[in-house]
Amino acid sequence: MTNPADKYEIVMGLETHVRIKSNTKMFCSCANALELASEPNINVCPVCMGFPGMLPTVSAGVIDLAVRASHALRSTVAETSVFDRKSYFYPDLPMGYQITQLYEPIADGGEVRALIDWELRTFRIHHMHIENDAGKLVHAGWKTLVDYNRAGSPLMEIVTQPDFRSKADVLGYLEELQKLMRWCGASDADMEKWQLRCDVNISIRIKWETELRNRVELKNVNGFASIGRAIDVEFARQIEIYEAGGSIDQETRGWSDERGVSTPMRSKEDAMDYRYFPDPDLPPLTLTPEFITTREIGDLPMDRRLKYLNEYKLIEDDARILSEDLIISNFYEELVSITKDPKKSCSYITTILFALFEAHVTRLNLSDIKSETREIARVIELVNADELSSTNSKIVIEKLVFEWWKADEWVDSLSLRQTNDTGALEAIADAVIAESQTQLAEYKNWKVNLFGFFVGQCMKKSAGQGNPKIFTEILKKKLS
Ligand SMILES: [Zn+2]
Numbered sequence: 001m002t003n004p005a006d007k008y009e010i011v012m013g014l015e016t017h018v019r020i021k022s023n024t025k026m027f028c029s030c031a032n033a034l035e036l037a038s039e040p041n042i043n044v045c046p047v048c049m050g051f052p053g054m055l056p057t058v059s060a061g062v063i064d065l066a067v068r069a070s071h072a073l074r075s076t077v078a079e080t081s082v083f084d085r086k087s088y089f090y091p092d093l094p095m096g097y098q099i100t101q102l103y104e105p106i107a108d109g110g111e112v113r114a115l116i117d118w119e120l121r122t123f124r125i126h127h128m129h130i131e132n133d134a135g136k137l138v139h140a141g142w143k144t145l146v147d148y149n150r151a152g153s154p155l156m157e158i159v160t161q162p163d164f165r166s167k168a169d170v171l172g173y174l175e176e177l178q179k180l181m182r183w184c185g186a187s188d189a190d191m192e193k194w195q196l197r198c199d200v201n202i203s204i205r206i207k208w209e210t211e212l213r214n215r216v217e218l219k220n221v222n223g224f225a226s227i228g229r230a231i232d233v234e235f236a237r238q239i240e241i242y243e244a245g246g247s248i249d250q251e252t253r254g255w256s257d258e259r260g261v262s263t264p265m266r267s268k269e270d271a272m273d274y275r276y277f278p279d280p281d282l283p284p285l286t287l288t289p290e291f292i293t294t295r296e297i298g299d300l301p302m303d304r305r306l307k308y309l310n311e312y313k314l315i316e317d318d319a320r321i322l323s324e325d326l327i328i329s330n331f332y333e334e335l336v337s338i339t340k341d342p343k344k345s346c347s348y349i350t351t352i353l354f355a356l357f358e359a360h361v362t363r364l365n366l367s368d369i370k371s372e373t374r375e376i377a378r379v380i381e382l383v384n385a386d387e388l389s390s391t392n393s394k395i396v397i398e399k400l401v402f403e404w405w406k407a408d409e410w411v412d413s414l415s416l417r418q419t420n421d422t423g424a425l426e427a428i429a430d431a432v433i434a435e436s437q438t439q440l441a442e443y444k445n446w447k448v449n450l451f452g453f454f455v456g457q458c459m460k461k462s463a464g465q466g467n468p469k470i471f472t473e474i475l476k477k478k479l480s
Contacts, residue, residue, distance in 0.1 A: 004243050008204045010235050011212060012164035013126075016177060018156045018187045019133070019195040020065050026132045026154040027056030027099065027282075035193060040138075040147035048132075048152030050095035055281055062154040063285065064295065066106055066130050069156055069186035071297040073125050075110030079289065081129075083282040086274045091146055092135035100131035100157075102276045106285070112160075112180065113302045114172035120306070123173050124161040131155050156186070162201070162212065167231045171224055174198065179301045179324050197222050200231065203248070204238045214250045218262055226257040233260060304329050312342035318350055331366045331373060338377035341384060348380055352397055364401070371400035371407075378407035386467055392416040418467045422474070425458070425466050429474045432457040443479060454479065 025032050028047035037043055047054045070077045082104040087097040110125035135151035137144055158177070164170050178196060181189040189196040203215035216238070221230045238248055253262040301323045308319035322332045328349070335345035349366075353376075357364040369376070379396050382388035388396065388411055399410045411417050419425060432454060433440060443450040458471040 004239050005235070007206060008235075008239055008242075009207045009209075010165060010231070011162050011203050011205060011215075012170060012231070013162040013201040013215075014158075014160045014164065014170065014173065015199040015201070016158045016160075016174070017197050018069070018158060018177075018181055018189055020062055020069075020130075020154040020156060021185070021187050022059060022061040022065055022154055024059045024061060025152040026059055026062050026130070027152060029059075030152065032153050034150055034153065037149045040145070040149060043149045044151070048094070049148060056099065056279075058282065058285060059154070062130070063106075063287070065184075065186040066128075066154075066156055067287070067292060067295045068184040068297060069181060070107035070110070070128055071295060072180040072184035072186070072300065073107065073110040073112065073128060073158065075107035075125055075128055077107050077287065077292045078104065079287055079292070080104065081106040081285045083279045083285065084276045085279045086131075086276055088274055090134065091144070092137050092148075092151065094135070094148065094151055098131055098134065099279055099282070101129035103278075104284075105129035112173055112176050113300075114169075114176040115302075115305075116166075116168050116172045120302075121169065121172070123163045123169070126159045126161050128156055128158045131157060162203075167228050170200065170231060171228060174224065174227070176302065183301055183326050184297050191223050194222065198227060200227065200234075202231065202234045202238070204235060204242070214248045216248065216250075216262075217252045218255050219252055219265060221255045221257075223257075226255070229257070229260060230255045230262065234262060237262070301329070304333075308342070308346075312336075312346075314342065314346055318346050321350060322346060327366055334373045335377050335380070338374055339380045339384070341380060344380050344384070345377075348376065348397070352394055353401070356398060356401060369401050370404040372404075375400050375405070375407045382407065382411060386420055386469070387411070387418050388416060389418060389468070392464075415463060415465060417465060419462060419465045420467050420470060422470060425462065425470050426474050428458055428461050428466060429454075429471060429478060432461055433478060440479075451475065451479070 022032050024030060025048055028045050030043045030045050030048055033043065047056055067077055081101055083099050084102045085097040086100050086102070089096060105127045107128040109127070112123050112125065114121055114123065133150050133153040133155050135146050135148040137146055160173070164173065174196070178189040181187040181196070187195055191197070198221055200218045200221055201215045202218060203213045205211070205213050216234060218230055218234060221227045241248060249267050251267040252265045254265045255262045305319050305323035308314045308322055309316065314322070321328070323329050332345060332349055335348070336342050339345050353366070376397065379388065379393050379400070383390050383393050395414065396407055396410045396416065399405065400407060436454070436457065439450055439453055454475050455468060455471050458466055458475070459468060
């Protein structure tokens with residue numbers, strides 16, 4: 001018997017809320033510091049509390065980050081966008097309406113690329129708009145408490161086209177979106193702190209169908225694992241209904257992760273009438289072309305990752321690690337631009353530096369390195385020029401991490417510079433052989449394992465500065 005699931009295809013679109021990492025709230029000068037607020041209702045003022053007669057003013061810091069995020073999404077930033085009121089009553093919404101953008105959002109179109117099972121996929125963005133957040137309700141027994149620290153915090157809502165066909169698509173997109181938001185500095189996009197949360201629109205259809213069927217909006221799905229679970233459960237639920245001859249209502253359902261089920265919140269019939277209209281307290285937001293272009297974002301994490309994979313031939317793990325964080329990636333780019341050695345530059349970061357950082361009492365990162373990046377690059381150049389052994393290079397790297405100085409100065413002051421002068425090394429080898437007649441006789445008597453003894457003696461005599469590769473070559477000839 002065939003599995004009914006094979007007959008159907010899942011079609012999904014996402015609406016993702018990302019909290020903007022600005023210093024202030026969206027329309028007042030209250031601190032936008034949710035994690036740092038020591039107690040409820042301390043970051044509030046008459047504007048975000050919705051007192052009568054108070055006028056909101058748009059925070060420039062919020063717009064700055066929203067424009068950067070739009071560029072990271074490769075969206076077109078609107079020179080003029082408009083704020084609308086979305087009216088509804090809820091105790092955590094002190095104004096009685098939310099300020100959002102329905103008709104003329106700040107950014108239009110765009111895309112996010114993700115590698116899904118080794119295939120590069122592009123997910124289209126429909127638009128992005130900005131809006132303020134509501135407060136937080138805390139249910140305590142029979143009472144409900146309200147904390148307005150979050151009321152008026154800025155959010156971006158990023159709405160996609162229905163381009164997702166699997167759970168892997170959705171999770172791959174969200175991971176990439178998270179990287180993009182961190183890369184452009186607009187948000188830390190930490191799901192556990194509710195800085196990135198997601199509503200999933202799900203419909204299914206028979207695989208050969210081209211029209212979309214009714215969709216269900218799953219609300220409040222949070223965290224990668226629960227998004228995956230919610231999609232599986234909803235896919236199975238819709239198949240079961242169609243297979244039993246039923247139909248799907250266009251509705252909104254709430255996902256409960258503890259119970260692993262979704263329950264209806266509201267249907268199309270009782271959809272709320274939000275009475276959207278342009279906010280008369282806020283003039284249209286007008287941005288100059290210069291404001292928009294000076295916030296453009298160059299390379300994105302995916303551009304770098306593909307370059308590291310295809311041009312630099314790095315392995316997948318290294319390409320991913322070196323492309324997901326802006327500081328790490330820029331550090332790597334600078335090393336490669338000096339050393340012209342992508343592979344060695346990679347291994348000096350991922351093995352030597354990262355191991356050093358991890359071994360330190362307080363975990364370090366690249367911005368803790370005391371010396372300049374070009375000095376780290378110089379170490380790689382010295383190794384490539386055979387002037388420093390790779391074993392000794394670790395000693396120099398450690399010195400450069402903890403003290404500001406130059407690579408060459410450390411190499412010389414620690415007497416680590418390797419001698420490549422064949423004539424001088426040959427003289428040392430001759431002296432070692434002359435002093436080791438017993439070992440020479442044993443060696444000639446087929447004790448090949450004594451070869452290492454001669455190399456060791458040569459290294460010792462050269463105070464560790466002879467190039468072991470050259471000694472090996474010399475000794476091979478002299479002892480043969
Ligand atoms: Zn305020």
